[in-house]
Amino acid sequence: xKRTTGFTAVLAAISMLAAGDAAACGAGFCLxxxxxxxxxxxxxxxxxxxxxxxxxxxxxxxxxxxxxxxFTAATxxxxxxxTTTNQNYMVDLSYTFSQQWQAEIELPFLKxxxxxxxxxxxxxxxxxxxxxxxxxxxxxxxxxxxxPNGFGVRFGVKLATGRTNQMATDGVTLAERMFQPGTGxxxxxxxxxxxxxxxxxxxxxxxxxxxxxxxxxxxxxxxGGGSYKPGNSLALDAxxxxxxxxSVALTVQTNYHNTGREGGLAGVPANTGGEMxxxxxxxxxxxxxxxxxxxxxxxxxxxxxxxxxLTSNMGFSMGFNQRF
Numbered sequence: 001x002k003r004t005t006g007f008t009a010v011l012a013a014i015s016m017l018a019a020g021d022a023a024a025c026g027a028g029f030c031l032x033x034x035x036x037x038x039x040x041x042x043x044x045x046x047x048x049x050x051x052x053x054x055x056x057x058x059x060x061x062x063x064x065x066x067x068x069x070x071f072t073a074a075t076x077x078x079x080x081x082x083t084t085t086n087q088n089y090m091v092d093l094s095y096t097f098s099q100q101w102q103a104e105i106e107l108p109f110l111k112x113x114x115x116x117x118x119x120x121x122x123x124x125x126x127x128x129x130x131x132x133x134x135x136x137x138x139x140x141x142x143x144x145x146x147x148p149n150g151f152g153v154r155f156g157v158k159l160a161t162g163r164t165n166q167m168a169t170d171g172v173t174l175a176e177r178m179f180q181p182g183t184g185x186x187x188x189x190x191x192x193x194x195x196x197x198x199x200x201x202x203x204x205x206x207x208x209x210x211x212x213x214x215x216x217x218x219x220x221x222x223x224g225g226g227s228y229k230p231g232n233s234l235a236l237d238a239x240x241x242x243x244x245x246x247s248v249a250l251t252v253q254t255n256y257h258n259t260g261r262e263g264g265l266a267g268v269p270a271n272t273g274g275e276m277x278x279x280x281x282x283x284x285x286x287x288x289x290x291x292x293x294x295x296x297x298x299x300x301x302x303x304x305x306x307x308x309x310l311t312s313n314m315g316f317s318m319g320f321n322q323r324f
Contacts, residue, residue, distance in 0.1 A: 051090070052317055078117050138157075157215075193209075205239065230263075254279055274304050
């Protein structure tokens with residue numbers, strides 16, 4: 001059992017027409033919502049494609065709210081966490097059936113680099129892989145008829161499509177369960193949101209709340225550690241888009257995420273779970289009527305972890321949304 005684990009969690013932001021949400025699985029996703037409403041576009045029936053790149057490096061050791069001295073490859077003993085770098089490529093395909101109903105599928109492709117100390121000082125265990133993570137299938141319903149403003153609900157599942165037995169570069173050492181590409185569980189997702197989308201030229205904003213809960217416990221992944229169950233999560237988000245011109249908007253979000261401790265025999269409840277509050281400024285560019293580019297910087301302003309965990313000092317995301 002490892003003594004430390006990474007906590008850079010994720011939320012499922014609930015904008016009604018989100019082109020992709022940052023769902024929690026594994027060790028790191030950016031928190032910001034990249035949806036059309038958050039970026040300042042109106043609802044419209046039809047197909048939408050979203051592609052997003054995220055970069056998140058967790059290399060700050062933390063206990064509670066305090067920073068600790070980081071381990072290095074030369075100083076880390078067995079189980080001491082050194083660093084985790086996540087580069088996520090998110091593909092989201094959604095279809096808006098009406099002003100009320102939307103369905104979407106999100107596929108995360110993960111490039112993850114992770115190191116922690118081994119039994120041999122100066123020779124840490126290393127994972128470096130690119131693979132599919134856990135996919136999600138979601139639906140949204142907005143109340144209020146044809147008006148672009150109003151409340152709504154979102155619901156769906158996270159599927160167990162990611163591997164749970166990813167080996168280190170030595171070919172024999174399994175990563176801790178939370179660093180695996182998938183959790184091995186099916187999770188239920190439920191959220192509520194409110195969108196305000198006035199006429200072009202005015203500030204658009206949204207608020208949302210999301211809960212994600214595993215519906216089952218994953219079995220042993222071949223490493224002999226036994227069952228595993230990730231913690232529940234709660235995400236609260238608010239964002240606005242301020243138009244600087246007809247094609248450029250300044251965006252800002254506040255993103256709060258709280259995740260519970262792991263369960264099961266392979267879980268590490270002492271060193272998992274915590275909370276994070278981030279401010280996420282960004283820019284959105286409308287390069288064509290149905291094409292939007294965006295970029296955002298995630299800046300944590302408060303982090304508190306259970307036990308000792310790796311955390312991130314900054315995250316970055318960029319992508320595009322295309323409506324057909």
